[in-house]
Amino acid sequence: AQRVTQPEKLLSVFKGAPVELKCNYSYSGSPELFWYVQYSRQRLQLLLRHISRESIKGFTADLNKGETSFHLKKPFAQEEDSAMYYCALMSAGGTSYGKLTFGQGTILTVHP
Amino acid sequence: DVKVTQSSRYLVKRTGEKVFLECVQDMDHENMFWYRQDPGLGLRLIYFSYDVKMKEKGDIPEGYSVSREKKERFSLILESASTNQTSMYLCASSFRQREGRKNEQYFGPGTRLTVT
Numbered sequence: 001a002q003r004v005t006q007p008e009k010l011l012s013v014f015k016g017a018p019v020e021l022k023c024n025y026s027y028s029g030s031p032e033l034f035w036y037v038q039y040s041r042q043r044l045q046l047l048l049r050h051i052s053r054e055s056i057k058g059f060t061a062d063l064n065k066g067e068t069s070f071h072l073k074k075p076f077a078q079e080e081d082s083a084m085y086y087c088a089l090m091s092a093g094g095t096s097y098g099k100l101t102f103g104q105g106t107i108l109t110v111h112p
Numbered sequence: 113d114v115k116v117t118q119s120s121r122y123l124v125k126r127t128g129e130k131v132f133l134e135c136v137q138d139m140d141h142e143n144m145f146w147y148r149q150d151p152g153l154g155l156r157l158i159y160f161s162y163d164v165k166m167k168e169k170g171d172i173p174e175g176y177s178v179s180r181e182k183k184e185r186f187s188l189i190l191e192s193a194s195t196n197q198t199s200m201y202l203c204a205s206s207f208r209q210r211e212g213r214k215n216e217q218y219f220g221p222g223t224r225l226t227v228t
Contacts, residue, residue, distance in 0.1 A: 009152060032215060043116075044155075044202065044219040086154060090215060098143050098209035099170070100217060102155040 002027040004089050006103035013077050014111050021072040021106050023061075023087030032090040033070040034100070035061055039083045047072075047085070057081070077110045084108075115139070116220040118203055124226045131190040133223050135203030142208040144186035145217065146170075146178065149200040158201075161186055162208065193227045200224050 003026045013019050025031060035047040048056045050063040050070060061072045070087060087103040119134035135144065143162050147155040147170075157170030161180040175197060179187040186205075190197055203220040 006154075034216075043221045044204075046216050049216070090209070098206050098215055098217070099145070099157060099160060100155075101157075102147075104152060104154040 002031070002089055002091055002101050004087050004101050004103040006085075006087055006106050008106050009104065010107050010109070012109045012111065015079055016076050019074050019077040019081070019108065019110075021085050021087075021108065023070045023072065023103060025068050025070065025087075025089050027068075027089060027091065029091065033061075033063055034088045034090065035059070035070075035072050036086045036088055036102075037083050038086070044086070077108075079110045079112055082108055082110045116203060116205055116218050118201075118220040118223050120223050121221060122224050122226075124228065125190075125193050126228055127194060129190075129193050129227075131193050131225065131227075133188040133190075133201055133203075133225070135186045135188070135205075135220055136184055137186075137203075137205040137218070138184065139205065139207075139218070140183065141205035141218075142183075143206045143217075144180065145204040145206075146176075146186065146188045147202045147204065148172070149202055149222070155202065158188065190225075193225075195227050198225060198227045 005024045033050040037047040038044045059074045086105045088100040116137045125131050145160040146158045149155050156172050158176050159178040161167045177189045201223045204217040206217045
């Protein structure tokens, strides 16, 4: 069974400090991993996916298959980064139909 | 721009009532999903549908049923609402999974359901 774990429910940093949101997964195959974000009073939206190897709003995430991790990082946090962040795993192919398994979420608060 | 809309933002129902939550998407997506979002538990999949009239149970289907009569519309039904179904319900849609495709799920704004 696949599983996604975000060990921190809450994370607080000051503006300009580095931030890392942790995500670990368990999955026997080759997963596709995502970070979704929900800003206050907005809908949940995709932040980035590991396949794209992109940087969005200064955030990056590297898939580490050895450690089964997909941590989200940003070198200098901004107040507008305050939000709920979810790590999600999509199992590849078969009859998975693109289902996502989400972690428990981490609320990031960036203080001025 | 992808649009996923949900029929209500807030809903208050009494225990035992039958509740319908509607979701509509305008992107011709094959897949549609219903999740509930609870603090500390993240998003949990209730049901999903990969085609018209097709449905599959998710992780927590008990107490729920779904209907997909048209491609753009996916309904979540609480046959007899209970207080433990008080939650935020999110609908999402996506294209059928394909290698190399973006495989992104697009979410609706959510319906906050309170069962008293």
